[in-house]
Amino acid sequence: MATQATLRAPAVALETVIVEIRALLGDRVSTTTATREQHGHDESWHHPAMPDAVCFVHGTAEVAAIVKACNTHRVPVIAYGVGTSIEGQIIAEQGGICIDLSQMNAIRAVRPEDMDATVEAGITRGQLNTYLRDTGLFFSVDPGADATLGGMASTRASGTNTVRYGTIRENVLSMTVVMPDGEVVRTGARARKSAAGYDLTHLLIGAEGTLGIITELTVRLHGLxxxxxxxxxxxxxxxxxxxxxxxxxxxxxxxxxxxxxxxxxxxxxxxxxxxxxxxxxxxxxxxxxxxxxxxxxxxxxxxxxxxxxxxxxxxxxxxxxxxxxxxxxxxxxxxxxxxxxxxxxxxxxxxxxxxxxxxxxxxxxxxxxxxxxxxxxxxxxxxxxxxxxxxxxxxxxxxxxxxxxxxxxxxxxxxxxxxxxxxxHGIGLGKRRYLEAEHGAGLNVMRAIKAALDPNGIMNPGKLL
Structure with a gap:
């Protein structure tokens, strides 16, 4: 597995990836300093670091194509919502490609009879609740900031409503995720419970983009x-x-x-x-x-x-x-x-x-x-x-x-x-050194999962582990 110290991609690999992505996205790829600076910091204490390019995506297929190209050429890739994380989760310490999902904010379906909704990962909780206003339902997780649901799932967000309605972990039924090799996986169904295999949904919730990029979520809704x-x-x-x-x-x-x-x-x-x-x-x-x-x-x-x-x-x-x-x-x-x-x-x-x-x-x-x-x-x-x-x-x-x-x-x-x-707030850059004391041998299990799913170490490198 590539190490944190050696992962930064050679210039030729980076240039190749950017050319391939431009052929797909056109002017939705930006290498301007202003755009890169905007995507090189969050709300945290940590020093900013810019990605080498920012891609504004419109669908899961585009995310998959970008991730596949990055994996082929060993180029780091970082998912970005609206930049409200608190522990440096989106800071591009090793450069690479930033995938901005904020324009993927469609509401695919709202099912009042089942009290759930399927949405793209770039929708914010404010946008979703505005849409739901006339349905008698609401999405409960409120971390304070108007974060995207993909970002909230990635950092295992909670907030002021948790004591009654639970964290994001309890309010996600399934997700669509682009894995490090570009494969698209759906982690579950809309059933309220399942005993079918590994719980991939909750493995990826809180993974901070180190195991895959969430592009769609099916979430629980609650009655107003x-x-x-x-x-x-x-x-x-x-x-x-x-x-x-x-x-x-x-x-x-x-x-x-x-x-x-x-x-x-x-x-x-x-x-x-x-x-x-x-x-x-x-x-x-x-x-x-x-x-x-x-x-x-x-x-x-x-x-x-x-x-x-x-x-x-x-x-x-x-x-x-x-x-x-x-x-x-x-x-x-x-x-x-x-x-x-x-x-x-x-x-x-x-x-x-x-x-x-x-x-x-x-x-x-x-x-x-x-x-x-x-x-x-x-x-x-x-x-x-x-x-x-x-x-x-x-x-x-x-x-x-x-x-x-x-x-x-x-x-x-x-x-x-x-x-x-x-x-x-999650681990990000700031709390990596405390994980061993908290998890002991469990940290080795996390490392094994990371190595198995992301052997080239491209997914948000240096974060969490």
Whole structure:
């Protein structure tokens, strides 16, 4: 198998591939610096690196032809959606061909009776839900960014709705995938369960484009609830908020969303959006169901939160009020960046068993204070997942060293608690060194799968493994 150090294609091989692709796509192949720069970075902390060419594809057959040519000439190939990944998954460290799937955004079929839809991989969740608006159905996975479904599947995305509706893993029934040799494979059927052979769908979900390129997905849809209610409630400390979350899960209150923002995050959100929330640890809650069920759930959660010191409930039932609450939550990362204008941010995303969440958060905040960093905390606490958005001066070696120390402590502590180094952002470039500690001998199995499916090492080289 080609190694990371030797994979970068010779110029003659690259030129040959570009000529072959131009014959297929014409002016939908770009080698301009501006286009390559646009496709050489994502939303991550990692330094950008440009591909050698960008291809704007319109169908699975075109993707297959490009991948086959790249495999023949040993040229790296990277799939690109809209560039919202957080761990450098699309950065072309070794150059190669970038396949931009954003124009593959067709909706092939919506089947209300089966509550599923088949879509091309370049459609974003926003585009799909806009289309579904009049059907009474919606696609539930909401990672915050308006990501493509192919990208979401590739990074095993989740988000604010996970506590009720599951991650992307639970919401994909089957996929069409172009394998490293250019062969097109359908990974399953629309049946809600199957015992027929290896589960290729879930092997490829979360593979970050290292085993194949997803071009179509069949996804689960959910019925729009009759009623929705959102709320915020603040606490004197994070421990009280987490205790309320744990109790709500143990009592079986069917929450749709449970999000935590610490006091610094609330300060940043207020400052960024001109809001007036109390600047204390705050839970953002949402309930879905019938009007009666939502009212009952909200009352139960209100009473439960008060047991743990929750105060200042703010309820929102109108759509515009609920949207305003969640805009505040989704803007938290960029609000954090404004705490130090001109600086950059690095977002962490560990996940632990819910019983270990309070201790993990308290230890993380103690580390931040000890290291003198600016790092608001927020997360999907109903799943045991939280983020620190560390805002640092990239030109300050002391701050970079402190960031490395913080990240190492966070991940080591999470793994020791039987958690994971990444709850939703994925591995990409940033967390490769933590996989061995997390998976042990399982990492050798992953390497064997990679070698078997991609013996020439062309698929998104250097990522994940």
């Amino acid at each position: 609830p009759e009623a929705m209610s959102a709320a915020t409630v603040c606490f004197e400390d994070v421990a009280g908020a987490i205790d309320a979350v744990i109790a709500s899960i143990q009592y079986g209150i069917p929450m749709a969303r449970i999000e935590l923002l610490d006091s610094l995050s609330m300060y940043a959100v207020n400052r960024h959006g001109g809001l007036d929330h109390p600047e204390k640890p705050t839970l953002f809650l949402e309930f879905h169901g019938t009007a009666a069920a939502v009212a009952e759930q909200a009352e139960s959660m209100d009473a439960l939160c008060r047991e743990f010191g929750g105060t200042g409930f703010r309820w929102a039932t109108l759509e515009e009020e609920r949207s305003a609450l969640w805009v505040a939550r989704h803007s938290a990362a960029y609000a954090a960046k404004q705490l130090r204008p001109g600086m950059e941010f690095h977002a962490t995303d560990i996940c632990v068993p819910i019983s270990r969440l309070a201790g993990s958060i308290e230890a993380a905040q103690a580390d931040v204070a000890e290291l003198g960093l600016t790092a608001p905390l927020f997360g999907h606490v109903g799943d045991g997942n939280f983020h620190l958005v560390v805002v640092v001066d990239r030109d300050n070696p002391d701050e970079l060293a402190a960031l490395d120390t913080l990240n190492e402590r966070l991940i080591t502590r999470a793994q020791a608690a039987d958690g994971t180094c990444t709850g939703e």
